[in-house]
Amino acid sequence: MPKGSSTPWSYFLIRVLFKFVLKIFYGTIVVEGTENIPPRGVPCIVCSNHSNSLTDALVLVATIPFKRRNLLRLTAKSTQFGKKTFTSWLIESAGTLPIQRRKDFADGQIDNNIVMQHLLNALDYGDAVCLFPEGASRFHPTIAPLKTGVARMASSALSRNRNSPDFEICILTCSITYMHRQHFRSDVLVTYHPPIRLTPSNNPELLEPVDYSEIRSLTARMHQQIGSGTLDAPSWRLHRVAKLAARIYAPLGTEMSLGDYVRVVRTFLEAFKLAELHRNGELLSGSDNEPDSSNDDSVVTRVLKLEEDLKVYQDELATWGLKDDRIRKPLKRRVILYRILVRLTWSVILLSISLPGVLLWTPIAIATFIAVREFKRSGPIWDTWDEIAQYKLVYGLISGIFVWTTSVLLTFPVAFITVWAVPVVMWLSLRWFEDAVSAFRAFVSLARLLRMGRKHLGELRTTRDDLHRRVMDFAVNTLGLPGTPEQHFTEGSAGQQDKGRIRGPWASKAKYFSLRRRRKRDWNETLRLYDQVDDYPEDF
Structure with missing residues (x-):
């Protein structure tokens, strides 16, 4: 039985760095199905949908529990290697292997034989390797048709071990769903599906020479699993x-x-x-x-x-610039005016106490904004927007380290205090600033309700009531969803709080400064001064 490779110290440090950066950038990362991850020593190919460039790989590395797999061998397009950039260093330090793509070479000639041999050797040794079967990251509403590379690699691994009756290889599919993939303090769902277990004795159809229809069938099965856990539509x-x-x-x-x-x-x-x-x-x-x-x-x-x-x-x-929740709950004019006053006052108070930390965050925000703006200008939406989160993570990390180092050097006589005080102040100020922004968004929404006027608001409310009746009828009588969603989805099962739910005001207050942030109004929130009502480009 293979034991798997040991964890290099560089990989361990990189993994800690990944987890730290992701938990700062995304408000909540909910992970489901970790019990489906094959244990250490079982050859495993991890594959998921690929909509967020390097960030997808970071999410996989950060969310696979160390007790299940101590090492995940990554792959990335070869054009990311050999550059004098932080991103290139990050990729190479994680032990990532370069994959050549035809579209990156003018003559279309590529050779991935050496890389494939390294990956097969890693599988023989019981490691887990990561491949993205879509072939390339893409900002698109639907999953691209999967390439057959993963299925062919599994077939090669089985064929190499056809005489080993105990050999087993698993294809672990994963679905990654970003609420807003490129926005600060958004949320992410990561779902690991039951692995596809393959052995030479149980899957002789995959032993070489193999009928290519079997490869396509296995690839289709992978596509179905990945699509079943995320949002996949043509527009x-x-x-x-x-x-x-x-x-x-x-x-x-x-x-x-x-x-x-x-x-x-x-x-x-x-x-x-x-x-x-x-x-x-x-x-x-x-x-x-x-x-x-x-x-x-x-x-x-x-x-x-x-x-x-x-x-x-x-x-x-x-x-x-309103959300449905504002129409669902009609408020009297005097209640709106009272809440406007409260929200604005609370926003000013929170902004005031968070101001020292916000000043530390300002250089990070400016550096990230400039980097992303210049990158967007380099190409069309479909070819650049999938890398925005990557750029924000990398430039945010670099500028954050610069701010921390500068603060420590400027306060050298008391550096033993500022070395830990600066991160604490920045974190507390981020929490207060999040709530200040949330309160300001509520103020803006309430002001828009007043500006809309009673007549138009009443018309929208009538429209909403009709839609609610039709949606409920469709959901219950056609789709088979529960008729009492408030009861069904709030009661849930034991342990549901570990899957991202925040239960009631006490949990919200008790965990005010936890990494699993304050109770939100909905999963559609980001750190923006306006409600994230519509964050989709025109279809292309």
């Missing part, structure tokens, strides 16, 4: 509409776990996708994905009409 429009439908159906905020929230959104998303496939005649009769009511055109028409009306409602909310 950003469907993402927007499905999220709105989920918020209307279960407006629970963070009382609902992030995993449950994503699964509810995905349920609506898949239904809207099927309806559009029916309308376009792209769904074959008798398909496994075909709903029971597929022959009833009125059902499809009803779903498409609901989708259209949700989009119109969402566009109206975006125009006013």
Whole structure:
């Protein structure tokens, strides 16, 4: 039985650095299914969707528990290696192997044989290797068709060990869902699925010479698993509409776990996708994905009409810069005025006490803003936006270290105090500043309610009531979702608080300064002065 490679000290330090940077940048990283990760010594190929460039690899390294796997061998495009940049150093220090891509070479000639041999040797030794079967990171609403490299590598590993009856290799699929992949203090869901276990005796169809249809079948199985845990649609429009439908159906905020929230959104998303496939005649009769009511055109028409009306409602909310929750709970004018005063006062107080730490954060914010702005100018959305989080992480880390070092040097006589006091002040100020921004957002939203006027607000409320009735009917009678979401998703099961949910005001206050931040209104929040109502580019 292979034991797996030992952990190099450089990998251990890099992993600690990854976890630290990710926990600062993202508000909450919820990890599900860690019990599915094969233990140390079992050859394992880890693969996930790839929408956030280097950040995806950092998330995998940081979220696989050390007691399960002490080392994850990474791969990255070869163009990231050999440069005099911090990113290049970071990649190489983590033991990452370079993969050549045809589009990166003018003549299209590549040679990955040596790298593949290293990866196969690592599997023979019981290590876990990481591959992204989409082939390249992409800012896109849907998962790209998976390449067959992972399946072919598994086939090669099985064939090399065909005479070892105890040999087993696992393909561990993972789904990564970013609420807002590039925004500071957003949230992330990481779901590890049950591994696909392969052995020479149980899977002779994968032994060389192998029928290529078996490779395609295994790849399709991987695609299905990865897609089942994240949001996958042909357009950003469907993402927007499905999220709105989920918020209307279960407006629970963070009382609902992030995993449950994503699964509810995905349920609506898949239904809207099927309806559009029916309308376009792209769904074959008798398909496994075909709903029971597929022959009833009125059902499809009803779903498409609901989708259209949700989009119109969402566009109206975006125009006013409001969230559905503000329309759901009508407030009297005097209550709005009172809350405006309270929110504005609280925002000013929190901003005042966080100001010393905010001054320390200012150089970091400026350096990151300039770096991201220049990078965006280097290419179109589809080729640059998947690397924005990576740039923010790297430049934020470099500038943060610079601020800390400078602060310690400038206070050298009392450096033994500032060496730890500066990080503490920066963290406390970040927490206070987050709440100040949240209070200011609430102030702005309430002011917009006043500006909207009673008549228009009443019309939106009527529209919302009609949509709520239709969404609930669709969710319960067609999709099979619980009829009492408030009860179903807030009661949950034991241990749900470990999956991102924040239960009630006591938990919110007791964990005020924890890395799992304050109780949010919903999982759609980021550190912005305005509500994140609509964060999707035009479809392309």
